[in-house]
Amino acid sequence: MYLENIKTDFYEFITGKRICLITHYDIDSICTCKILQSLLKHNQTLYTLDIVRGVSDLRKIFSENCNDVKYFVLINCGGTVDIVELLDPDDDIIFFILDSHRPTDLCNIYSNGQIRLMWNMEEDVQIPDFHDIFREQTSDADESENSQNESEDESEERAAKRRRLGEEEILKRRERRLWEANRAKLIFDYTQFTYYSKASALVMFDLAWKLNRDDKDLLWYAIVALTEQLIFGKIENTQYVLETGNLQAHTTRLQNRSSDTDDATSLKISFERDLKLVLYRHWSVEASLKYSMFTACKLKLWSLKGDKRLHELLADMGLPLAQSRQNFLSMDLQLRQEFSGSIERLSEKYGLTDIIYATFVMTYGYRNKYCACDVVYGMLTILESSPRSKRPEESFQLALDCLSRSHRIILNNAIDKGKGITKTLFKTVQSALEMKQIISAGPFIYYIVQEGCVDWFMFSHQHILALLAQFIIRAYVAMSRNRKASSLPLIVSANKDMESGMCIIMGIPPLCENSPKNFFGKAFDQAAEQINYNTTCDYFDTAYFDIPIKDRTRFLDALTALLS
Amino acid sequence: MSAEKACALVKELHRNQGTLPPYNNDLVNEVTKEITQLIQENRNDAQESERSRGSDLLEGVSYISTIRVRHAAIQRNLRCLLAYHYNRVRSLRTMRWEFGSILPADIKANLSTAETNWFSKYSSILAKYMRSVGEDGGVNLAVDLHPPKALYIEVQCLVDYGRYELSDGSVLLLKKNSRHFLPRVECEELIRQGVFQHIVI
Numbered sequence: 001m002y003l004e005n006i007k008t009d010f011y012e013f014i015t016g017k018r019i020c021l022i023t024h025y026d027i028d029s030i031c032t033c034k035i036l037q038s039l040l041k042h043n044q045t046l047y048t049l050d051i052v053r054g055v056s057d058l059r060k061i062f063s064e065n066c067n068d069v070k071y072f073v074l075i076n077c078g079g080t081v082d083i084v085e086l087l088d089p090d091d092d093i094i095f096f097i098l099d100s101h102r103p104t105d106l107c108n109i110y111s112n113g114q115i116r117l118m119w120n121m122e123e124d125v126q127i128p129d130f131h132d133i134f135r136e137q138t139s140d141a142d143e144s145e146n147s148q149n150e151s152e153d154e155s156e157e158r159a160a161k162r163r164r165l166g167e168e169e170i171l172k173r174r175e176r177r178l179w180e181a182n183r184a185k186l187i188f189d190y191t192q193f194t195y196y197s198k199a200s201a202l203v204m205f206d207l208a209w210k211l212n213r214d215d216k217d218l219l220w221y222a223i224v225a226l227t228e229q230l231i232f233g234k235i236e237n238t239q240y241v242l243e244t245g246n247l248q249a250h251t252t253r254l255q256n257r258s259s260d261t262d263d264a265t266s267l268k269i270s271f272e273r274d275l276k277l278v279l280y281r282h283w284s285v286e287a288s289l290k291y292s293m294f295t296a297c298k299l300k301l302w303s304l305k306g307d308k309r310l311h312e313l314l315a316d317m318g319l320p321l322a323q324s325r326q327n328f329l330s331m332d333l334q335l336r337q338e339f340s341g342s343i344e345r346l347s348e349k350y351g352l353t354d355i356i357y358a359t360f361v362m363t364y365g366y367r368n369k370y371c372a373c374d375v376v377y378g379m380l381t382i383l384e385s386s387p388r389s390k391r392p393e394e395s396f397q398l399a400l401d402c403l404s405r406s407h408r409i410i411l412n413n414a415i416d417k418g419k420g421i422t423k424t425l426f427k428t429v430q431s432a433l434e435m436k437q438i439i440s441a442g443p444f445i446y447y448i449v450q451e452g453c454v455d456w457f458m459f460s461h462q463h464i465l466a467l468l469a470q471f472i473i474r475a476y477v478a479m480s481r482n483r484k485a486s487s488l489p490l491i492v493s494a495n496k497d498m499e500s501g502m503c504i505i506m507g508i509p510p511l512c513e514n515s516p517k518n519f520f521g522k523a524f525d526q527a528a529e530q531i532n533y534n535t536t537c538d539y540f541d542t543a544y545f546d547i548p549i550k551d552r553t554r555f556l557d558a559l560t561a562l563l564s
Numbered sequence: 565m566s567a568e569k570a571c572a573l574v575k576e577l578h579r580n581q582g583t584l585p586p587y588n589n590d591l592v593n594e595v596t597k598e599i600t601q602l603i604q605e606n607r608n609d610a611q612e613s614e615r616s617r618g619s620d621l622l623e624g625v626s627y628i629s630t631i632r633v634r635h636a637a638i639q640r641n642l643r644c645l646l647a648y649h650y651n652r653v654r655s656l657r658t659m660r661w662e663f664g665s666i667l668p669a670d671i672k673a674n675l676s677t678a679e680t681n682w683f684s685k686y687s688s689i690l691a692k693y694m695r696s697v698g699e700d701g702g703v704n705l706a707v708d709l710h711p712p713k714a715l716y717i718e719v720q721c722l723v724d725y726g727r728y729e730l731s732d733g734s735v736l737l738l739k740k741n742s743r744h745f746l747p748r749v750e751c752e753e754l755i756r757q758g759v760f761q762h763i764v765i
Contacts, residue, residue, distance in 0.1 A: 391741065
């Protein structure tokens with residue numbers, strides 16, 4: 001059931017009650033969590049915070065808490081699975097779901113109050129009508145009554161009745177079969193593509209705005225969540241631009257409202273046109289140009305010729321090589337100020353159009369200037385690249401702390417490690433291209449992360465694997481001479497860890513479609529059925545799948561057969 | 565060298581800053597003995613000086629410098645003894661505020677009888693005062709040693725504690741690294757035990 005008015009139906013409903021907050025393990029949920037926490041603190045609502053990474057975690061947390069808490073708020077998890085069937089809750093337990101995964105499960109939409117979805121109905125597209133999916137059970141009852149009556153009557157009357165009833169029954173059965181076929185088709189069409197819609201943090205920020213409790217900190221969390229969706233390719237560019245328009249309006253509105261006493265050092269958020277270079281403010285120019293996905297793919301920087309082209313670009317910009325190898329903040333002031341302008345000027349000559357995009361930059365104090373994507377990379381490092389001994393809950397808490405300004409050191413350390421991740425991604429793609437490890441299997445191309453390569457365990461997490469997949473598909477299309485290369489989807493696979501013998505598989509749609517709608521969920525399910533592997537997908541985003549390593553080749557064969 | 569033992573007393577207390585070491589009865593007795601001894605020697609010297617002065621004002625042995633040195637030593641001993649006792653009682657007072665009126669057994673073993681008497685009297689005075697403050701039976705002032713900034717705080721659970729029942733009846737499941745937002749009064753006890761850690765933004 002959709003909630004019409006979040007303010008009354010959710011926020012005021014929860015006031016004074018104890019709730020359990022269940023959040024998914026990704027950056028958008030962390031931002032939503034922080035916004036919601038500040039709202040709940042104002043309201044003095046008691047809450048408990050728990051983290052889930054997949055469907056089995058959700059089941060475990062629910063079973064632990066279901067006796068004590070009556071109200072569950074699920075952030076970025078549970079929208080796409082049938083909650084009532086999965087968790088089997090008591091009737092007085094109510095779930096509030098705020099999930100950016102789509103398509104929402106139909107049982108959740110048509111639930112009669114136990115499951116409440118916190119967004120508008122208009123944002124979900126093509127929901128099948130209620131009567132097309134659910135049918136009342138009276139027809140079944142009629143049929144069973146008829147069969148009972150038949151056994152009680154005498155044979156003659158039975159025969160006569162049977163003839164009459166036979167016709168009606170046959171008609172009913174035929175109608176029922178048609179209805180079921182239609183239902184199956186509708187459900188298949190509806191659940192065929194999985195995609196993401198508006199970030200949960202944006203919805204939560206809207207709620208904060210309606211309650212008049214918004215401020216620049218909460219706005220910054222919403223901005224980070226939106227940037228995360230863009231960087232991982234979860235939404236299209238047009239959607240991103242629309243949402244940044246909204247957020248820009250909020251920025252100008254909140255510009256002068258500051259809670260700090262000293263205006264020079266208070267938090268300022270500005271809307272700027274910035275370069276698509278990863279972490280360039282905290283790194284050297286040459287490194288950032290070399291390892292960012294955008295420039296690496298456009299200039300083909302993994303080859304020697306690419307290196308020469310990079311140096312040519314730097315020379316054209318008037319940047320001495322020694323300066324470009326220094327930390328950005330230690331470059332000459334004039335060079336720094338002209339840097340973004342000169343790249344824009346030369347973008348056409350080097351084929352780097354679209355390197356400029358609109359984003360938000362935050363400054364506070366005298367030294368700290370962070371772009372939204374810097375923060376996203378920092379948090380990604382904390383969440384997915386921490387040492388293996390650290391439990392996910394600890395990384396989650398650290399990422400929550402990293403967003404707040406008083407823990408600047410955490411963010412700086414994370415950004416430093418983020419540089420390592422970007423380098424590793426680049427090196428992996430470079431070796432994949434040189435050793436021709438991106439194999440074409442007919443209807444798709446695939447790449448398996450070798451166990452011996454450097455930092456292979458980093459790729460066992462969802463989002464870093466997504467970044468790798470994006471990089472590989474763009475690099476492959478840039479390098480390939482095949483004209484149909486851009487219409488091939490890509491599947492990447494990486495080992496999860498040394499002991500369990502499982503690996504994670506992920507698929508992304510081809511570049512030519514230009515849309516993040518992913519059809520691999522259904523494909524993976526069917527392929528798994530064919531190789532008799534009976535576990536369903538544990539992740540909330542069905543583009544990912546877990547299988548044992550020994551079944552991997554058979555799985556890929558089954559997929560090839562399915563998709564061709 | 566005189567006043568060394570008194571110095572040793574003070575050093576011992578300084579070495580154990582957080583806890584209360586056993587009451588060093590022997591050393592205290594030795595110091596008092598030294599004081600009496602010094603006083604006695606001073607008195608002897610003063611008497612002798614008085615005797616030797618006798619008739620002749622100019623002649624006569626004057627022990628005034630020795631007497632002065634010994635007097636300084638006596639005062640130093642007294643000061644050290646006072647410091648020792650006073651600081652012990654101070655830390656005992658802080659313990660009353662931290663632990664409540666029942667002290668842990670190992671600390672109780674370290675007190676002298678005078679100190680235990682003092683402690684019980686102090687506890688009763690404090691309890692009488694707390695009962696008189698505020699309505700309805702008084703306020704337990706020992707709950708918050710710093711003035712609280714908010715009614716509700718966010719805490720992180722550090723150990724696997726299991727189920728914990730709040731005062732309003734609802735049950736919490738405390739797992740390691742889970743975060744909760746609870747009223748301050750419920751969390752104080754667990755924070756002191758080390759189960760919870762207060763999260764500041």
